[in-house]
Amino acid sequence: MGSQKRVNINCPICGENATKIMCLEADIIDCPICHEYTIGNGLKTPEFSEYDKSVLKTYCYRYMKSDGEHRPKPITKETKNEIINSINPPRTLIDKINFVIKYLADSTKFFGDTVEISRPHGHRLFFCKDEEELQNILEAIKQQGYITGNSVSTLDVIVTSQGLPSRKIVMTSKGLQYAETLFSRTNSTQCFVAMWFDESTQQLYERIQNAVTGNPKADKNSNGYGANYSIMKIDEKDHINYIPAEIISEIKRSKFMIADLSGYRGGVYYEAGFADGLGIPVILTCSKEWFEEHTDEHGNKFNGVHFDLKQKNILLWEENKLDEFQRKLVARIGEVVGFN
Ligand SMILES: [Zn+2]
Missing domain, CATH: 1.10.10 (Arc Repressor Mutant, subunit A)
Known part of the structure; x- marks a missing residue:
């Protein structure tokens, strides 16, 4: 990072007095209301319409933390629209x-x-x-x-x-x-995602998010291709004895669920069963590795996905073929609940 230069500016998103910490690749804006976010500099500096500002203001205010946790990827000319679309603001x-x-x-x-x-x-x-x-x-x-x-x-x-x-x-x-x-579910446009939230599933989550929230009219080979629903994920600690009330009510509100079985998390199995019992369509996915019986680098043996679920139509993914997975997932969503 080297030496950092700090200057007082007006927050580009909300206009409040803020501090800009100038870095080589992108600047950090420290706004008392929006908290900390990173923004492209030089030729990468994004321009914001009034609409963009109202979306990002809400996003930063509601979801960012003052300690810089949950900072989104840098907002640049290139990433601006992608970030705004992923937030899923009200459309009308x-x-x-x-x-x-x-x-x-x-x-x-x-x-x-x-x-x-x-x-x-x-x-x-x-x-x-x-x-x-x-x-x-x-x-x-x-x-x-x-x-x-x-x-x-x-x-x-x-x-x-x-x-x-x-x-x-x-x-x-x-x-x-x-x-x-x-x-109520009939009006719902929400997809609930149940999965193992771990560093190893970070990229997977991004693809699921694209597939759920993207645009059905976008190029099928682009990242923006999706089924136009909103997404709900709740970062959770493993819960074995009960599902937290927040999760129950969000599942009940969802039109469908995507449950990724990688990691064999008890919570994921539980939530998928809960949704299935309520008649909420569940799309099951799993990494190819976790699907089959395997042994990890420490010699630990894993049994593969439970036999009962193996009979179901599980969409498998591989880390180096996530483009293909996203396309297939969009198609599966289309088959199960249609595009929104
Ligand atoms: Zn601000």
Whole structure:
């Protein structure tokens, strides 16, 4: 890295005062709100439209950590669109309204519970351009009778300073009922991924992600080729005795599941069985190596995929043939649930 030069700049994504740490290949931006992310410099400097900014603002605010963990690959001219597409933002304005309703319902822990949405950064939770857009959405939801609560009706709040009181929102029974229909599987566009999250499966996950979220109209040989669904993965510790509630509810909400059997993780088998029992289509995949009986470099013996599952149509992958795997997986998704 060598000596690093730090300069004060406005965050290219959100405009707040931030620090740029200049590095050879790409600069690191340290923004108090977006946290840390890496951005291409020189000829690789990306340009952001208003839409790009609202997507990345939400992504950085919600998913990045202040210690630089979960930093996405550098945002450059080349990677910008790929990163934005992989985030899967709401596609239409109605999707955006529904996204807010789902968040409110999800955050409601008991009937009458108050959900707080802070100012002036609350809009960053929902891919909104600014606080005014969020305010307009909340206003529309309130008119439907889905929410009640203070400060939702005050459109006159001009959001310029820190420390404004948060919005306090309560979902009505009508709102919760509506949210239930949004979560239901018939409307779902979600694919749940159950797999062994390990360094050795990192590339596999990227291909699964491409295959699920990519565009069916893209060139079949490109990375962007996919079935146009959203993806849900929950990084999990091995759970043997129970499935965490979060996983159960996300599986129930999913249109289909992709379960990769490599590594023989108990949790993956459990989740695949759980989904199967609910009638949710499960696409099984496995590395060729793990599928068969084998012995690793330490002399440990592995039995291969369980006999009962071997009878099923399992899509096998090899590390050096992941392009082919992605194409086949897209085709399989098409057969099982169709393209979205
Ligand atoms: Zn920022």
